[in-house]
Amino acid sequence: MRPKFTAKDAEVFAEAAEKNILYVPLREPLRPLRLGFVLLSLAILTSCQPASSQEPSSVSARTLADDYERSSASVRRKYDGKEITVRGYALIAATLPQSGHDQGSVFLEEKEAKLTRQVACWFSKDQAEQFSKIRGAQYITVRGIFNGEAGADLKFCKLVRIE
Numbered sequence: 001m002r003p004k005f006t007a008k009d010a011e012v013f014a015e016a017a018e019k020n021i022l023y024v025p026l027r028e029p030l031r032p033l034r035l036g037f038v039l040l041s042l043a044i045l046t047s048c049q050p051a052s053s054q055e056p057s058s059v060s061a062r063t064l065a066d067d068y069e070r071s072s073a074s075v076r077r078k079y080d081g082k083e084i085t086v087r088g089y090a091l092i093a094a095t096l097p098q099s100g101h102d103q104g105s106v107f108l109e110e111k112e113a114k115l116t117r118q119v120a121c122w123f124s125k126d127q128a129e130q131f132s133k134i135r136g137a138q139y140i141t142v143r144g145i146f147n148g149e150a151g152a153d154l155k156f157c158k159l160v161r162i163e
Contacts, residue, residue: 056143061088061108065117068152079146086119086154087141094123094131104128106157108140121157130159139163 057079064086068075088108097104102125107118121142123131134140141161144154 056083056085058085058087060110061086061119062110064119065109065152068148069117072148075152076148080148082146083143084146084154085141085143085160086121087139088119090134090136090138090140092136094134096128096132097125104131106131106134106140106142108142111139117152119152119154121154123157123159127158131157133159133162 064075064079064084086108089111090106090108092107094106095104103122104125104127105123106121108121109118121144123144140159140163142154142157143160144157147153147155
């Protein structure tokens with residue numbers, strides 16, 4: 001014959017189990033695990049800062065284009081996928097995105113250079129209003145993500161300054 005448990009017995013048993021099984025034995029072994037998780041989370045959050053939180057590298061259009069022409073591989077190792085700031089001469093106004101197109105462009109070079117390689121700066125429709133202020137024959141500073149696959153190109157450009 002089995003002993004009968006009443007509701008009161010079940011309540012007492014549940015309280016005892018809660019105090020002795022759930023809180024004490026499980027809490028202590030998990031403390032180092034929780035501490036490790038918190039430290040790991042903190043390390044990940046502090047080391048994985050977005051690119052824009054760091055000051056981007058700054059380079060002239062002439063230096064970037066000349067270095068790229070000498071050794072595209074070394075320039076790509078240094079800058080590919082990184083946000084950089086480039087100052088250069090825009091001989092003509094920016095080409096704004098036409099209907100059906102997502103991007104516009106502006107080309108940066110050195111003012112007095114002959115047959116120099118240009119740095120292409122590609123910007124979105126969202127940036128078109130800012131880039132429409134470029135009239136040509138002006139020094140400008142832009143910031144974008146370097147992509148050296150097909151030349152010295154900056155993607156996702158933002159206009160920093162017109163001089």
